[in-house]
Amino acid sequence: MPGAAAADRAAPRRQAARPPAGPPPDSLFRPGVRWASSMRELRRAGPLIRALAERDIRARYKQARLGTAWALLKPAMLMLVLAAMFSRAIRAGTGGAPYPLFLYLGLLPWNFFSGSLTGGGQSLTGNLCVITKVYCPREAFPLAAVVAAGFDTALASLVVVVLLAVAGRSPGAAAWWVPALVLAQLPLNAGAALLAAVLTVRARDLSHALPAVLQLGFFATPVAYGLRAVPARLRVLYCAVDPLAPVIDGYRRCVLFGQAPDIRLLGVAGISSLALMTAGYAVFKRLEPGIADVA
Helix, strand or coil, X not given: CHHHHHHHHHHHHHHHCCCCCCCCHHHCCCCCCCHHHHHHHHHHCHHHHHHHHHHHHHHHHCCCCCHHHHHHHHHHHHHHHHHHHHHHHHHHHHCCXXXXXXXXXXXXXXXXXXHHHHHHHHXXXXXXXXXXXXXXXXXXXXXXXXXXXXXXXXXXXXXXXXXXXXXXXXXXXXXXXXXXXXXXXXXXXXXXXXXXXXXXXXXXXXXXXXXXXXXHHHHHCCCCCCHHHCCHHHHHHHHHHCCHHHHHHHHHHHHHHCCCCCHHHHHHHHHHHHHHHHHHHHHHHHHHHHHHHHC
């Protein structure tokens, strides 16, 4: 019949006009990163990062009777427990320094890193009500978590003054390296926080795996022991894989022994940290368009 023949000829055209199933790929990820525009947007997001960090800090200690004192008490209590467990076994590797002080100088940068990673992993999933309704640079949330972790670390560093006074020690002239060591750690923390944030949105199992990963990382990083425990022939490779190790060793050299950090190992760690930050930011920006949809 003529009508049936016309309908058969129109069917392929109707099928071809159907929209594709699911969202287009460019709404879930970017094929590339526009670095110049991304850097400009990130620079303009400075006030937002500060506001988010302040909000996180206020929420963390809200209605706590001791308030921000917990930032000092938690690492101090952990130091006492670990010192009671490992002081006899690791005393020979401290270079003659009191083990509680030696240990605490390792806990400070480790807590800064672990706080940045944990806070970054929760930063996007914990702010979905904002992300799905208001546009803002998504990387502001994990970077604010790094700032909040830095605030806690700055408060916790006051315990070092007490421990130095108890031990009858004072930091030498090499202590001016400490701000440089903090700056050397920032790319590592930022890259880890960015990766944890965007990957946790895509794979929620990561939020359950992060605590276990951090526990393993604690014992793989020279926090409770010194970098001398690593064989000399493996230290360069070790510091490339674990950039936090020479930072911790640098704190101990500067504050306890009045020595400059090992520049060679610190340079290797700096390259690894910058590579992680660059890769983390690139992955974040490529997956950023689909954060609200996947969440």
